[in-house]
Amino acid sequence: MTNVMMKHDDLYKIIWMSRPLMQAAETLVEQGLQGTGLTVRARAVLEILLRHGSLSVPDIAVHLEIKRQYVQVMVNETLAEGLTRKQDNPRHRASPLIALTGKGEQLIARVTERELEIVAALGAELNPDEVRTTLQVTSALLQKMKTAVKEERE
Amino acid sequence: MTNVMMKHDDLYKIIWMSRPLMQAAETLVEQGLQGTGLTVRARAVLEILLRHGSLSVPDIAVHLEIKRQYVQVMVNETLAEGLTRKQDNPRHRASPLIALTGKGEQLIARVTERELEIVAALGAELNPDEVRTTLQVTSALLQKMKTAVKEERE
DNA sequence: GTCAGATTGACATGTATGATGTCAAAATAT
DNA sequence: ATATTTTGACATCATACATGTCAATCTGAC
Helix, strand or coil: CCCHHHHHHHHHHHHHHHHHHHHHHHHHHHHCCCCCCCCCCHHHHHHHHHHHHHHHHHHHHHHHHHHHHHHHHHHHHHHHHHHCEEEECCCCCEEEEEEECCCHHHHHHHHHHHHHHHHHHHHCCCHHHHHHHHHHHHHHHHHHHHHHHHHHHC | HHHHHHHHHHHHHHHHHHHHHHHHHHHHHHHHHCCCCCCCHHHHHHHHHHHHCCEEEHHHHHHHCCHHHHHHHHHHHHCCCCCEEECCCCCCCCCCEEEEEEEHHHHHHHHHHHHHHHHHHHHCCCHHHHHHHHHHHHHHHHHHHHHHHHCCCC
16 A cells, blocks of 8 residues: 555544544533533633633634624623623624623633643643644644635635 | 643644534535435445444444434434345344445445545645654544543543 | 614524433343 | 343434524714
């Protein structure tokens, strides 16, 4: 078998591994959320706000790549629990910025810290250079797949 | 920043990339299925049968890691369309083996061949050694995550 | 400034992919 | 032989979104 054929086979396996990988990851996240009262979707909102600062609902939807209508539901949950609050939006008076409250910020900071610890444990035996290579390859692959999807749609 | 911290950060990114990766992959698969009349779930059943030969419904469920009740629905679809047929199961008379028909085998062979072509195009610029490394790292990561999930449950 | 078109929150409804529960028939284990 | 398990079949539920619509508000071109 040629090297090139093996590469395609490897790529095929990598692609089909993305689903079990994601499922395992999300199950781990769920377990990490036990006791925090957070849902996975609330966690997603808080993390975006932690990383990017205050954003409007449509902005969050762009980051999460899901529809604003669904983000609205998620955000309303976090507002109800006092994890976020509305701020005036200078760019659009009817669309407030959603900001983390102190409570929300502490919570999401604790959660992501804990997740990083778990990741550290998972990666204990992995070679840093190989991990770096993996990140580069999967990033490139994702880019190419997104482009391919767009092209087919035209 | 130390090498080790960078590794954890890379790993974290890889893990969170699994969802967009999977979504892009599944969108591509859907596009490849256009015109075949196949649904994504019917395709999954046919592919398992192509790779592992005739299997009972519960066997397929083990491979797909979903509940047998749902697999039953998927299999019934493929039976109705003449893509699979029931065979006597020597190990369990009430649970027939599901086998590909000629029609089903041709169809799934064509579909997977086409998918491999798309993968080949995607991977054109990727280094085979790096792809190999990526497969090894993601496989190891998946293993570790599954183990971690099990351990937390105990 | 005004008016057409876009953006937004809110709400209702639809859909895909499963999980879960239950039952009766059949098979298997003891 | 009988207790236990497996299986197909069917019904119900849950989650994670997408889609459609409306009224309010905003923006941009004139």
